[in-house]
Amino acid sequence: MLNYLVRRTLYGILILIGVNLATFFLFFTVNTPDDMARLNIGGKRVTQELIEKWKSERGYDKPLYWNAPKAGSEKLTETIFWERSVSLFTLQFGRADSESAGDIGDEVTRRMWISIQLALPIFILQIIASVSFALLLVMFRHTRLDLVGVVLCVVMLSISALFYIIVGQYLFARVLKLVPISGYSGGLDVVRFLVLPVALSALARLGTEARLYRAMFLEEIGKDYVRTARAKGLSETVVMFRHVLRNAMIPIITSAGGYLPYVFMGSLVFESFFGIPGLGAYVIEAIGKQDFAIVRTMVFVGSLLYIASYILIDIAYTWVDPRVRLA
Amino acid sequence: MPKFVLLWTDAAIWLLVVALAVYVWQVLRKPALAASWRKVFADGPALASAVILVLCLSITLLDSLHYRAALPQAAGSQAGAVAYDTRTRSVLDALLRPLVESRETTYSRPLAYQGFTKESLEVDGRILRVAPRLLHGGAHLTQPDTEWAGDVARRSAAGLALGLLAAALVAALTVMAVARAHRVAWREAALRVWHHETPIPWRVALITVLGVCLVGGVVAALAGRYHVFGTDVTGNDVLYQTLKSIRTAFVIGSLATLATLPLAVVLGIMAGYFKGWVDEAIQYVYTVLSSVPNILLIAACVLMVQVFLDKHPELFETGLERADLKLFLLCAVLGLTGWAGLCRLLRAETLKLRELEYVQAAKAFGVGHGRIMRRHVFPNVAHLMLIVTVLEFSALILYEAVLSYVGVGVDPSMNSFGGMINFARNEMSRDPVVWWPFAAAFTFMVTVVLAANLFADGVRDAFDPRSRAFRPRLSTRKPA
Numbered sequence: 001m002l003n004y005l006v007r008r009t010l011y012g013i014l015i016l017i018g019v020n021l022a023t024f025f026l027f028f029t030v031n032t033p034d035d036m037a038r039l040n041i042g043g044k045r046v047t048q049e050l051i052e053k054w055k056s057e058r059g060y061d062k063p064l065y066w067n068a069p070k071a072g073s074e075k076l077t078e079t080i081f082w083e084r085s086v087s088l089f090t091l092q093f094g095r096a097d098s099e100s101a102g103d104i105g106d107e108v109t110r111r112m113w114i115s116i117q118l119a120l121p122i123f124i125l126q127i128i129a130s131v132s133f134a135l136l137l138v139m140f141r142h143t144r145l146d147l148v149g150v151v152l153c154v155v156m157l158s159i160s161a162l163f164y165i166i167v168g169q170y171l172f173a174r175v176l177k178l179v180p181i182s183g184y185s186g187g188l189d190v191v192r193f194l195v196l197p198v199a200l201s202a203l204a205r206l207g208t209e210a211r212l213y214r215a216m217f218l219e220e221i222g223k224d225y226v227r228t229a230r231a232k233g234l235s236e237t238v239v240m241f242r243h244v245l246r247n248a249m250i251p252i253i254t255s256a257g258g259y260l261p262y263v264f265m266g267s268l269v270f271e272s273f274f275g276i277p278g279l280g281a282y283v284i285e286a287i288g289k290q291d292f293a294i295v296r297t298m299v300f301v302g303s304l305l306y307i308a309s310y311i312l313i314d315i316a317y318t319w320v321d322p323r324v325r326l327a
Numbered sequence: 328m329p330k331f332v333l334l335w336t337d338a339a340i341w342l343l344v345v346a347l348a349v350y351v352w353q354v355l356r357k358p359a360l361a362a363s364w365r366k367v368f369a370d371g372p373a374l375a376s377a378v379i380l381v382l383c384l385s386i387t388l389l390d391s392l393h394y395r396a397a398l399p400q401a402a403g404s405q406a407g408a409v410a411y412d413t414r415t416r417s418v419l420d421a422l423l424r425p426l427v428e429s430r431e432t433t434y435s436r437p438l439a440y441q442g443f444t445k446e447s448l449e450v451d452g453r454i455l456r457v458a459p460r461l462l463h464g465g466a467h468l469t470q471p472d473t474e475w476a477g478d479v480a481r482r483s484a485a486g487l488a489l490g491l492l493a494a495a496l497v498a499a500l501t502v503m504a505v506a507r508a509h510r511v512a513w514r515e516a517a518l519r520v521w522h523h524e525t526p527i528p529w530r531v532a533l534i535t536v537l538g539v540c541l542v543g544g545v546v547a548a549l550a551g552r553y554h555v556f557g558t559d560v561t562g563n564d565v566l567y568q569t570l571k572s573i574r575t576a577f578v579i580g581s582l583a584t585l586a587t588l589p590l591a592v593v594l595g596i597m598a599g600y601f602k603g604w605v606d607e608a609i610q611y612v613y614t615v616l617s618s619v620p621n622i623l624l625i626a627a628c629v630l631m632v633q634v635f636l637d638k639h640p641e642l643f644e645t646g647l648e649r650a651d652l653k654l655f656l657l658c659a660v661l662g663l664t665g666w667a668g669l670c671r672l673l674r675a676e677t678l679k680l681r682e683l684e685y686v687q688a689a690k691a692f693g694v695g696h697g698r699i700m701r702r703h704v705f706p707n708v709a710h711l712m713l714i715v716t717v718l719e720f721s722a723l724i725l726y727e728a729v730l731s732y733v734g735v736g737v738d739p740s741m742n743s744f745g746g747m748i749n750f751a752r753n754e755m756s757r758d759p760v761v762w763w764p765f766a767a768a769f770t771f772m773v774t775v776v777l778a779a780n781l782f783a784d785g786v787r788d789a790f791d792p793r794s795r796a797f798r799p800r801l802s803t804r805k806p807a
Contacts, residue, residue, distance in 0.1 A: 014611070015611070015614055015615050015618050018611065018612075018615035019615055019618060019619055022615060022616075022619075023619075023627065026627060026628065026631055027627070027631070035634055035638065036634075137799075141799070142799075142800060146799045147799045147800075149799075150799040154777070154780055154781065154784070155773075155777060157780065158721065158725075158773055158776040158777040158780050159769075159773055159776075160725050160728045160729070160744075160748070160772065160776075161725075161729065162728050162729065162732060162748045163748070163769055163772075163773075166748070166751060166752060166755055166765065169755070169756075170755050170760070174755075174756070174760075181756070214797070215794075215797040218796065218797050219796075219797075222796070261620055268622060268729075268733060269729055269732060269733070272732075272733075273752075283623065283626070284733055284734065287626050287630065287733060287734050287735060288734055290630060290633075292630065295623070295626060295627050295630065296627070298623055299619050299620075299623050299624065299627055302619055302620040302623050303618040303619045303620070306618045306619070306620065307618055
C-alpha cells in the first residue's frame with residue numbers, strides 16, 4: 001500500500017511537471033511577456049519603458065528558457081521558466097499580474113475554505129440524491145415508473161445548469177423570498193446563502209448521474225451472485241442494499257470521484273452566479289481581468305487537486321472493496 | 328453581384344456535409360453498417376429527433392452561406408468599381424429580412440403592439456406616461472385594443488392551416504415512397520404507416536413533422552407582423568437571435584467533436600497497438616492533459632487565442648470574420664483539449680483487438696503495422712468513435728453556454744445560446760421581469776439538446792448491443 005502510494009505520488013509529480021511545461025509554453029511562448037505587459041497596461045500610450053518596468057516588477061525580465069550570458073547552472077536557473085516552476089512547486093504563487101490584485105497564495109488559501117463550504121455539501125448531496133433516485137428506478141424496473149424516470153433523466157440532462165440556476169434563483173429567491181439571491185457571509189448565517197446553490201447543483205446533475213448509476217446497478221443485477229442471493233431467499237431489499245449497492249459502489253466512486261477536484265476548485269458557475277467568493281469565482285474574475293498569473297496558478301492548483309483526488313479514490317476502493325489490494 | 332465570403336466555419340461546415348455524404352454512400356454500400364443504421368431509425372425517439380436535427384441542420388446550412396451585398400453605385404465613383412457592404416450577411420439573414428429590419432427601440436413582450444417600458448409622450452397637449460406603440464410589431468392595427476386578439480387568432484389559424492397542408496404534403500410523399508419501396512398500393516402503404524407496421528416507424532416521423540409544421544406555420548404567420556418572441560434590450564427580434572444561435576450551437580457541437588477525432592484516433596490506436604514505450608508516452612500526454620480541469624485549460628487557451636487575435640488584425644476584414652475566426656479557434660481549442668477520453672477508450676479497445684486471430688494472422692502474413700492499424704483495427708473501433716461523437720455533440724452545446732458565461736466562449740457579437748442566457752441573467756432580475764429571451768433560449772436549446780441526446784442514445788443502442796440492456800422496458804412479469 002505504502003509502496004503504491006509512493007509510486008503514485010511520484011508519477012503525480014511527473015504529471016505536474018508536464019502540466020507546468022505545457023502551461024508555461026502556452027502562456028509564455030504563444031504570447032511573450034511583452035504582449036502580456038501591453039495588454040495589462042492597456043491604453044494607447046504603451047512605451048517600451050513601461051513594459052520593461054512592468055516586467056521587472058513581476059520578474060518577467062529574464063530569458064524564457066535559456067540564459068546564455070550567465071555561467072554554469074545559472075544558464076538554466078536564471079530564467080523565467082525555472083523561477084516560475086520552482087515557485088509553483090514550492091506553492092509560492094507570487095503576485096498577480098494586474099495592479100490591484102495582491103498575493104495569489106493568500107487569496108487561494110482564503111478562498112479555498114469558502115469553496116469547500118459550498119462544494120462538500122454539493123458533493124455529498126449529489127451522490128446521495130443520484131444514488132437513491134437510481135436505486136428507486138432499479139427497484140421498479142420494468143414498470144412505468146422506471147420508464148417515466150428515465151425519460152425524466154434524459155430531459156433533465158438536456159437542460160443546461162445555467163437554466164436551473166436562473167429559474168431557481170427567480171423562484172426561490174425572488175418570488176418566494178425564502179433565501180437571499182446571492183452573497184456570502186461568515187458564521188452560521190452562511191447556511192442561508194448556501195442552501196440554494198447546493199440544492200440546485202445537485203438537481204442539475206441528477207439526470208446525468210442517476211441515469212449512469214441506474215445502468216451500473218442494472219449491470220450488477222444481471223450477475224450470478226445476485227441470483228444466488230435471491231436463491232438463498234433474501235428479500236429484494238436486502239439483495240439491493242447489501243449486495244448490489246455495495247458492488248456497484250466501485251464504478252460509482254470512479255465516476256463521482258471524477259467530480260472531486262471541483263469540490264476544492266469550487267464550481268465556477270455556481271460560485272459566480274451566487275456571489276460566493278471562492279476559488280471558482282476567483283478564476284472567473286481573473287479571466288475577466290485577463291490576469292494570466294492567476295489563471296496559470298489555478299491551472300496548476302487544479303491539476304494538483306485532480307491528482308490528489310485520484311490517489312484518494314484509489315484509497316477509497318480498498319475501503320469499499322476489501323478485494324482490491326493496492327500494490 | 329454580391330461578393331461571396333467563405334468564413335472559416337462555413338468552409339468547415341460544408342466540408343462536413345461532403346464528408347457526411349461520403350459516409351452515407353459508404354453506409355449504403357456496406358450491408359452491416361446499413362443494418363445498424365436501420366436499427367437507429369427503427370427507434371421512435373431517435374427518428375423523431377433526427378427529423379428535428381435535420382431541420383436545425385438546414386437552418387445551419389442556410390446560415391453558412393455568407394455574402395456581402397454590392398452597394399448601389401455612388402455618384403462620383405469610377406465605373407466598374409463595386410463597393411461592398413461592410414456587413415456580411417448569410418442567406419438565412421436574407422430570408423429573415425423582415426425580422427432583421429423590424430427593429431424596435433427596446434424591450435417588447437412577445438406579440439406585443441406596445442413597448443414594454445413606459446415613456447413620456449404628449450397626448451392631447453398633456454404629458455402622459457404611456458407605453459408607446461411599437462414601430463413594427465402590430466403596426467398594421469389601427470385600433471389595437473379591439474383588433475389585436477382577432478388578428479392574432481386569425482393569423483394563427485392561417486398558420487395552422489398552412490402547417491397542416493405542409494405536413495399533409497410530406498405525409499403524402501412519405502406514403503408514396505413507402506408504397507414504392509414495399510411494392511404495395513398506396514392505400515395499403517398508408518394503412519401500414521398509420522398502424523405502425525413499417526420497419527421504420529414512419530408514423531412517429533410524420534407526427535414529428537406535423538408538430539414542427541404546426542408550430543412553424545403559426546410562428547411564420549405571426550412573425551411577419553409581430554415579434555413572436557418579443558424583442559431584447561436593443562429592440563432586436565428574439566426569434567431571429569434564437570434561429571441564429573442554432574448555427575453557433577451546431578458549429579460548436581460538430582466541429583469541436585470532429586477536432587478531437589484525429590488525435591484521439593491516431594494516438595489511441597497507436598498506444599494500444601504498439602504498447603511499450605509508445606503506449607507509456609501517449610498515456611503520459613493524455614494524463615497530463617486530463618489532469619488539468621477542463622474548463623481552466625479551455626479558459627487558458629481561449630485567453631491566448633484572444634491575445635493572438637488582437638495581435639493579428641490582418642487576418643480578418645469585418646467584425647463578423649473576426650468573431651467567426653474566434654469561433655473556429657474555440658472549436659480547435661475544444662478539440663485539442665478534449666481528446667483524452669476517447670483516446671483512452673480506443674486504446675483499451677485496441678489492446679483487446681490486437682490479440683485477436685485476424686490481427687495475428689495479418690501479422691503472420693507480413694502485413695505492415697500501418698496497414699494493420701488502418702485496415703484491421705480502425706474499422707473495428709469505428710463504432711466507438713461514432714458513439715462518442717454523437718454523445719459529445721449535445722454535451723458541447725451545453726458546454727458552450729457555460730463557456731460563454733465564464734467569458735471564454737464565442738464572441739459576444741455572435742448570437743449564441745450562451746450569450747442569450749448570459750443576458751437573461753440580468754433580465755430575470757428586472758422588475759417587472761423580462762422573461763421572454765430566457766424562455767426562447769430555453770425552448771430552443773432544450774429542443775436541440777434533447778433531440779441530440781435521444782438521437783445519440785439511438786445510435787449507441789444500435790452500435791453497442793451491451794447498452795441496449797439498460798433501456799427501460801415494460802414487461803408483464805412483475806419484478807421478483
